[in-house]
Amino acid sequence: MFASNPGDQPKGQKVRGGDTSGEEKMSGCLCLPCCYKKSPPGNGESPAAIDSSSSSLLQKPTYPPPPPPPSSSKMDAAVERLKTGFEKFKTEVYDKKPDVFEPLKAGQAPKYMVFACADSRVCPSVTLGLEPGEAFTVRNIANMVPSYCKNKYAGVGSAIEYAVCALKVEVIVVIGHSRCGGIKALLSLKDGADDSFHFVEDWVRIGFPAKKKVQTECASMPFDDQCAVLEKEAVNVSLENLKTYPFVKEGVANGTLKLVGGHYDFVSGKFDTWEL
Numbered sequence: 001m002f003a004s005n006p007g008d009q010p011k012g013q014k015v016r017g018g019d020t021s022g023e024e025k026m027s028g029c030l031c032l033p034c035c036y037k038k039s040p041p042g043n044g045e046s047p048a049a050i051d052s053s054s055s056s057l058l059q060k061p062t063y064p065p066p067p068p069p070p071s072s073s074k075m076d077a078a079v080e081r082l083k084t085g086f087e088k089f090k091t092e093v094y095d096k097k098p099d100v101f102e103p104l105k106a107g108q109a110p111k112y113m114v115f116a117c118a119d120s121r122v123c124p125s126v127t128l129g130l131e132p133g134e135a136f137t138v139r140n141i142a143n144m145v146p147s148y149c150k151n152k153y154a155g156v157g158s159a160i161e162y163a164v165c166a167l168k169v170e171v172i173v174v175i176g177h178s179r180c181g182g183i184k185a186l187l188s189l190k191d192g193a194d195d196s197f198h199f200v201e202d203w204v205r206i207g208f209p210a211k212k213k214v215q216t217e218c219a220s221m222p223f224d225d226q227c228a229v230l231e232k233e234a235v236n237v238s239l240e241n242l243k244t245y246p247f248v249k250e251g252v253a254n255g256t257l258k259l260v261g262g263h264y265d266f267v268s269g270k271f272d273t274w275e276l
Contacts, residue, residue, distance in 0.1 A: 100131055110136045113163040115174040115238065117143040122177045127264055127271070136163045142182025143174055144206040145238035148245045157245070164247045164257065172248070173273070174238045175262035176231040183231050186211050187223070206241070207234035235261040239276055 070078075094101055112135040116124040124130060124137060138159050145160075146153040163169045176183070186204040189211070195201040210233035218226050239259050242248050251257030262273045 100133070104133045108133050108136075108167065110134055110163075110167055111170050112136070113160070113167075113169045113172045114138070115140075115143050115145055115172070117141065117175075117177055117180060117182065119177060119180065121266055122175075122264055124175060127266075136167055136169060140203070141200065142180055142186065142204055142207065142234060143176055143238065144182075144203065144234070145174060145241045146206050147241040160242070160245055161247060164245075164251055168256075170256070171258045171260055172242060173260040173262050174235045174242075175264055176235045177263065178228070178231065178265040178267050180227070180231055183207075183227050183234060186234070187214070187227055187230055207237050210234040210237045232261070232263050235263065236276060 110133060112130070114124050114128075114130075114135045114137045116122060116137065116139050118139045118141055124135065124139075128135075136159070138156065140156075146156055148157065150157070160172075163172070182200075182204050185200060186207050189201060189205070189208075207230075210230055214226050214230045214233055218229050221229070239261055242259055243252065248257065248259075252259060258275070260273055260275055262271065264271050
């Protein structure tokens with residue numbers, strides 16, 4: 001339905017700015033103050049200041065200073081929120097569901113492995129009603145799954161291997177979502193441009209085959225509509241990448257493992273699943 005074939009991914013590309021509405025700025029929050037972005041190539045020194053002998057103006061830094069840290073009281077309140085959140089969970093959930101939590105003391109036997117976006121609006125345990133112990137979960141920008149490589153992305157590879165070979169999960173589901181900032185960053189990449197971040201662009205390039213497909217087949221669509229299509233196409237690239245892991249390929253061939261794509265639209269309140 002949304003099949004795509006992984007391919008070589010170009011290097012040296014950059015996220016461009018695009019959205020102007022406040023809502024879209026929030027949803028695509030991969031833009032950091034420039035003081036937090038990757039420094040330009042060079043010897044690591046600050047840009048040269050204006051020669052005081054040729055100017056009487058006070059010297060100002062080329063880059064704005066970082067914003068002041070949050071006040072101590074504000075940070076303390078944020079930590080306290082975590083403590084009170086746990087207290088509520090303990091009394092209203094943990095203490096009232098011994099049938100759920102007692103068996104977990106001996107070990108875990110999840111049925112699912114879930115790849116989901118790190119976006120704070122799309123927690124899969126909440127949106128899918130998963131209980132503790134049901135899903136072995138990996139969350140990252142744009143819910144990407146890279147292809148098999150022992151020398152790169154070992155964190156993802158080790159999680160897949162452990163889920164399939166040790167935990168014997170039955171279903172691996174990759175879930176995309178609406179208004180994904182990582183997908184917007186992928187679609188905004190410019191050929192030949194320098195990266196603005198240390199990690200973001202290189203990571204989302206995992207989905208480059210999906211981007212190429214969408215730009216070819218949906219060129220007449222507005223940018224936001226292309227993003228909506230790409231949200232699902234990128235899931236399909238990840239599903240295909242999962243098949244490059246020998247233990248996943250074997251499980252699928254033996255019928256002991258199923259790969260499922262999913263998409264959560266939090267704007268309309270819909271959840272779709274499919275298989276390639």
